[in-house]
Amino acid sequence: MDDRITLELKDGVADVRLTRADKMNALDDAMFSGLIEMGERLKTEKGVRAIVLSGEGKAFCAGLDMGNFGKMASGERSGGQSSTGESLLTPKRTAGGSNRAQHAVMVWREQPVPVIAAVHGVAFGGGFQLALAADLRFVTADTRMAVMEIKWGLVPDMAGMVLMKGLVRDDVARELTYTGRIFQGEEAARLGIATRVCDDPRAEALALAAEIASKSPTAIRGAKRLLDMVADADQHAILLAESQEQGALIGSPNQVEAVMSNMQKRAAVYAD
Numbered sequence: 007m008d009d010r011i012t013l014e015l016k017d018g019v020a021d022v023r024l025t026r027a028d029k030m031n032a033l034d035d036a037m038f039s040g041l042i043e044m045g046e047r048l049k050t051e052k053g054v055r056a057i058v059l060s061g062e063g064k065a066f067c068a069g070l071d072m073g074n075f076g077k078m079a080s081g082e083r084s085g086g087q088s089s090t091g092e093s094l095l096t097p098k099r100t101a102g103g104s105n106r107a108q109h110a111v112m113v114w115r116e117q118p119v120p121v122i123a124a125v126h127g128v129a130f131g132g133g134f135q136l137a138l139a140a141d142l143r144f145v146t147a148d149t150r151m152a153v154m155e156i157k158w159g160l161v162p163d164m165a166g167m168v169l170m171k172g173l174v175r176d177d178v179a180r181e182l183t184y185t186g187r188i189f190q191g192e193e194a195a196r197l198g199i200a201t202r203v204c205d206d207p208r209a210e211a212l213a214l215a216a217e218i219a220s221k222s223p224t225a226i227r228g229a230k231r232l233l234d235m236v237a238d239a240d241q242h243a244i245l246l247a248e249s250q251e252q253g254a255l256i257g258s259p260n261q262v263e264a265v266m267s268n269m270q271k272r273a274a275v276y277a278d
Contacts, residue, residue: 009025010024010037011024011037011040011041012025015054018056018220018223019057019058019215019219020051021058022048022058023061023062024037024059024067027062027063028063030063030067031063031068032067032068032070033069033071033132038106041110041113041136042109042110045110045114045116048117049113049118052278053278054119055219056214057114057215058121059114059121059122059124060207060208060211064127065128065133066123066129067128067130067132067133069154092105092106102116107132107164110136111138112165113139114140118230122143122211122215123137123142124211125137125143125145125146125149125200125207126145126146127150129150129152130188131154132164134152134153134154135166136164137151138199139165142202142211143199143200144203144204144207144208144210145194145203147191151190152186155186156183156185166183167179171237174197221264221274222260222263222264223260224258224276225255231247231251232247235247260277263275
């Protein structure tokens, strides 16, 4: 996994980096495996309170490796195969409904702690969909992004439809998908895709992740569970979930520590 993705865990922050810099972190089979393995590991890794996902070199992720398109053009991949070579007719699916390529993205949305994507250079196609999986996206002004699949006669098939619907208007998602046009960081922020435009996305993402990691981890995880359900649940379910989460927090050790540390004007010491 180290030749595609690395992890540094410090003070509750998991600094995850795509390290295929010579190929602009393009998605080959090894990168798909690395994303899934790292994502599954971090779901249960003790001490993780926030995650920063970024790419080394000139880009966050340029999308699907060009070798896959060559196989499609040659006829090596056709019929019931996905863009990554999986069977579309009888694919293995996760409990959440993802096939392997989709799971490489959705595993980051399924993290129990906040994920911040620090995006620079390009985020095209599958790389764009990977960025969408994060809770927050920090980008440079000149970052280039695109729902690139239409260029290759394809549709987004790495959870892009699931993830875009919570960020942009329906007509915007359609225009980006139908045209595959490239847009930059400032427009991404206006559209609701980028959370923040900054000169150094990774530095700002790590700083925010450190701030999140300083909060009660049980409250942060509870807040994420609530935020994850609001798009699809009805009012009654959300109101009940609020009460359940709050009931579990009040009087718990970390909630008591939050109160005491504020009253005593000191840094809180929370248990994972």
